[in-house]
Amino acid sequence: MAKQQIVIGDVAYMVNMKWVICDRCKGEGSIGNPAFDGISLNDPEYDEEFFEDYFNGHYDVTCPKCMGAGKMLVVDEDNNSEEFLKVWREEEEYRAECEAERMAEQCF
Numbered sequence: 887m888a889k890q891q892i893v894i895g896d897v898a899y900m901v902n903m904k905w906v907i908c909d910r911c912k913g914e915g916s917i918g919n920p921a922f923d924g925i926s927l928n929d930p931e932y933d934e935e936f937f938e939d940y941f942n943g944h945y946d947v948t949c950p951k952c953m954g955a956g957k958m959l960v961v962d963e964d965n966n967s968e969e970f971l972k973v974w975r976e977e978e979e980y981r982a983e984c985e986a987e988r989m990a991e992q993c994f
């Protein structure tokens with residue numbers, strides 16, 4: 887069982903962690919290059935050869951979420967004290983809010 891120390895506020899918790907398959911790359915460890923997201927099969931800029939390479943993964947990049955591991959260590963929500971989970975969820979919510987705000991404003 888993996889354990890990890892997580893500090894929230896002034897308190898350090900020893901937290902039970904679990905491995906999950908990365909939801910970004912589905913465990914592959916790499917993803918299609920985001921630079922090519924949204925290109926169309928009919929785009930005259932790209933020829934058949936490009937798409938062949940593309941679908942064969944030539945342009946794939948290391949998954950930024952799991953750093954190529956294909957799996958991630960996350961907090962095991964079924965296996966930790968309610969006290970920690972409560973604080974942790976609040977913290978996660980707060981962080982998600984900050985992230986959303988930052989994206990909206992494009993500044994720090």
Ligand SMILES: [Zn+2]
Nearest residue numbers: 908911949952
């Ligand atoms: Zn990944």
